[in-house]
Amino acid sequence: MDELLASGLSVIMQPFTLMLLIAGVVVGVVFGALPGVSSSMAVALSLGFTYSMDPVGAIAFMVAVYCAAVTGGGITAILFKIPGTPSNAATTFDGFPMAQRGEADKALGIALICSAIGGLVSAVIMFLMSPQLIKVALTFGPSELFAVCFLGLSILTCLESENLNRCIISGLLGLFLACVGIDPISSYQRFTWGNSVLRSGVEMIPVMIGLFAIGEVLKQTASHKGIKIDEKNRQQAQAKTVFPSLAEWWKIRWTIIRSSLLGTAVGILPGAGSTIAAFLCYASEVKVSKHPERFGTGIMEGIAASETANNAATGGSMVPLLTMGIPGGTSAAIMMSALTLKGVQMGPLLLLTQPQYLSATFISMIITNILMVGVCVIVARMFAKILSIPYSYLGTTIMLLAVIGAFSTKNAIVDVKLMVIAGVAGLVFSACKFNNAALILGLVLGTMCENNLRRAVAMSAGSFTKVFSRPMTAAIMIIGIVALLYPIVKPLIFKKTTLVS
Amino acid sequence: MTVEFVANIAMFLFFIYAYFFIGATVPASSSRELGAEQWPQGIIILLLVCIGINIFKIYKSNRAADLKMNFDIIGRNIAAFTKSKLLAGILLILALAFLLEPLGFIPACFAFACLYSYLLGSRNYWAILTISLGVVIFLYILFTGFLSVLLPRGTIPFLRGFSLWLESIVQF
Numbered sequence: 001m002d003e004l005l006a007s008g009l010s011v012i013m014q015p016f017t018l019m020l021l022i023a024g025v026v027v028g029v030v031f032g033a034l035p036g037v038s039s040s041m042a043v044a045l046s047l048g049f050t051y052s053m054d055p056v057g058a059i060a061f062m063v064a065v066y067c068a069a070v071t072g073g074g075i076t077a078i079l080f081k082i083p084g085t086p087s088n089a090a091t092t093f094d095g096f097p098m099a100q101r102g103e104a105d106k107a108l109g110i111a112l113i114c115s116a117i118g119g120l121v122s123a124v125i126m127f128l129m130s131p132q133l134i135k136v137a138l139t140f141g142p143s144e145l146f147a148v149c150f151l152g153l154s155i156l157t158c159l160e161s162e163n164l165n166r167c168i169i170s171g172l173l174g175l176f177l178a179c180v181g182i183d184p185i186s187s188y189q190r191f192t193w194g195n196s197v198l199r200s201g202v203e204m205i206p207v208m209i210g211l212f213a214i215g216e217v218l219k220q221t222a223s224h225k226g227i228k229i230d231e232k233n234r235q236q237a238q239a240k241t242v243f244p245s246l247a248e249w250w251k252i253r254w255t256i257i258r259s260s261l262l263g264t265a266v267g268i269l270p271g272a273g274s275t276i277a278a279f280l281c282y283a284s285e286v287k288v289s290k291h292p293e294r295f296g297t298g299i300m301e302g303i304a305a306s307e308t309a310n311n312a313a314t315g316g317s318m319v320p321l322l323t324m325g326i327p328g329g330t331s332a333a334i335m336m337s338a339l340t341l342k343g344v345q346m347g348p349l350l351l352l353t354q355p356q357y358l359s360a361t362f363i364s365m366i367i368t369n370i371l372m373v374g375v376c377v378i379v380a381r382m383f384a385k386i387l388s389i390p391y392s393y394l395g396t397t398i399m400l401l402a403v404i405g406a407f408s409t410k411n412a413i414v415d416v417k418l419m420v421i422a423g424v425a426g427l428v429f430s431a432c433k434f435n436n437a438a439l440i441l442g443l444v445l446g447t448m449c450e451n452n453l454r455r456a457v458a459m460s461a462g463s464f465t466k467v468f469s470r471p472m473t474a475a476i477m478i479i480g481i482v483a484l485l486y487p488i489v490k491p492l493i494f495k496k497t498t499l500v501s
Numbered sequence: 502m503t504v505e506f507v508a509n510i511a512m513f514l515f516f517i518y519a520y521f522f523i524g525a526t527v528p529a530s531s532s533r534e535l536g537a538e539q540w541p542q543g544i545i546i547l548l549l550v551c552i553g554i555n556i557f558k559i560y561k562s563n564r565a566a567d568l569k570m571n572f573d574i575i576g577r578n579i580a581a582f583t584k585s586k587l588l589a590g591i592l593l594i595l596a597l598a599f600l601l602e603p604l605g606f607i608p609a610c611f612a613f614a615c616l617y618s619y620l621l622g623s624r625n626y627w628a629i630l631t632i633s634l635g636v637v638i639f640l641y642i643l644f645t646g647f648l649s650v651l652l653p654r655g656t657i658p659f660l661r662g663f664s665l666w667l668e669s670i671v672q673f
Contacts, residue, residue: 168547190527191541403598450540462534
């Protein structure tokens with residue numbers, strides 16, 4: 001463990017890598033705070049910057065963007081009631097009422113420090129858990145790995161409770177798209193229709209950039225509005241950051257501890273992201289509070305719960321990515337695609353063959369969460385100016401960054417075309433109320449799912465019973481099935497109980 | 502609602518075709534393995550079931566008469582779409598994707614940035630021109646000069662020559 005820590009420090013503490021880390025934090029905070037730029041979009045847009053970096057630099061930069069984007073989103077959530085990223089939506093419940101009472105500075109202070117604590121706790125848990133989980137993962141065969149992928153897919157039904165069926169369709173569409181191209185086991189062409197471009201499959205990075213960046217800007221183009229901020233609220237953007245007193249911190253200590261741990265645990269679940277973590281922690285704090293009626297009126301606990309949890313989930317989502325090569329969320333999926341291009345072997349072999357990357361991720365998260373506080377304090381002061389950038393220029397710049405990101409993947413124009421197609425498809429997708437995150441989850445996990453299941457079936461000579469009767473496989477599959485069916489069955493049970501009562 | 506209904510029907514029909522297409526194009530696998538066609542076919546079956554449920558839900562939530570009425574106004578919706586900013590935005594980004602290779606990064610992106618800024622509501626022509634040029638040049642120098650990411654140079658000789666000249670200046 002000490003060696004791992006030392007190797008991480010030695011690779012990250014290089015002046016150039018530190019500079020990249022700082023740049024990543026600034027880019028992440030600004031991107032995250034801009035309404036309409038989610039943390040996934042921030043990571044997708046930052047891909048273009050990483051192509052010429054070495055793997056450690058790319059890890060440091062992307063980890064910094066990812067963590068800082070989630071924290072940056074809290075600034076606009078508090079000042080303008082506009083969550084910078086979806087995971088900051090719960091912050092508006094108490095952050096904005098505090099700002100309206102003239103306590104914006106204090107609300108910002110709580111959000112920043114809680115976010116940093118959440119990130120630090122999750123980074124430490126990630127560092128302690130990853131080597132142990134990797135040891136377990138090394139004993140996994142194809143059937144167990146399939147079960148873990150299935151567990152990741154089972155989160156599909158938790159992504160959007162209102163549209164369960166559409167979420168499942170989106171995930172299945174992602175799985176279908178992952179089948180396009182040459183089959184990796186028997187080398188048959190599937191759904192290529194003789195097209196040479198489709199032979200290598202659907203490239204993930206252009207599709208992700210298209211869905212998250214192009215689709216979003218096109219949506220804003222259609223809605224004619226972009227970002228609009230109330231003039232009264234704009235005055236709050238001059239807010240400084242004031243950190244609460246020790247007594248106030250002591251008052252919310254249990255909220256921070258509970259949200260850090262729960263947020264990290266939710267982040268570890270493949271597919272569940274920081275948005276679910278933030279809402280879950282906020283809801284559980286309301287439940288355990290002696291004064292639940294005060295939530296939503298502008299109290300510190302509300303901000304602490306949501307901001308601690310959403311950043312804790314970022315560290316948590318790195319655990320399945322690093323230990324099993326299964327992304328914990330959309331941003332982690334984008335990072336995985338980019339780091340795979342750099343030759344980073346995500347999964348159980350990471351600790352054995354490239355331990356420096358595991359430790360680099362950990363150290364990057366620690367430094368990012370510390371740096372973030374300072375950067376956010378400065379950025380929060382400049383927010384009135386940053387948010388006065390008209391969307392006509394911001395949207396165009398996002399489009400140009402997206403084009404560079406897609407093109408630089410393989411220096412191929414066809415990827416730019418694919419990105420545009422994905423963007424337009426994403427727009428139709430949204431119009432049909434399908435879920436982009438579920439599609440990405442299916443696309444990323446599809447190949448892993450198929451390869452592992454087919455290997456497992458081949459190893460058991462075609463017997464599915466043998467595949468699923470292995471103890472670990474069966475246990476994970478049962479958890480996956482329960483997780484998959486619970487959101488579907490829950491309303492039915494609830495409805496029945498209500499009718500009976 | 503009509504768009505959703507039509508899109509779901511189209512997907513349903515496509516996946517019926519895809520089910521038989523994969524069965525016909527990939528050789529049947531032995532009973533001792535999960536073949537290359539069986540995994541996609543399994544996904545397609547699940548998709549057909551879910552899309553079927555979705556179509557039924559859409560139909561149920563909008564009575565048949567409503568759907569018929571919606572189909573009647575679909576023509577008007579298409580006419581409105583052809584004049585919308587959304588279509589213009591899609592066409593602009595499509596044009597950029599196709600012109601990036603022949604024109605090169607700077608000319609194609611500069612033209613795109615000017616037109617898209619106008620589309621998004623900016624009407625100050627000097628601001629559009631200067632900001633678009635500034636952003637494109639900044640991104641070009643940042644990626645080509647500092648990050649060594651090669652951006653399209655263009656295939657039209659004089660534009661390619663211009664890009665190469667610029668690259669020779671900004672390479673650090």
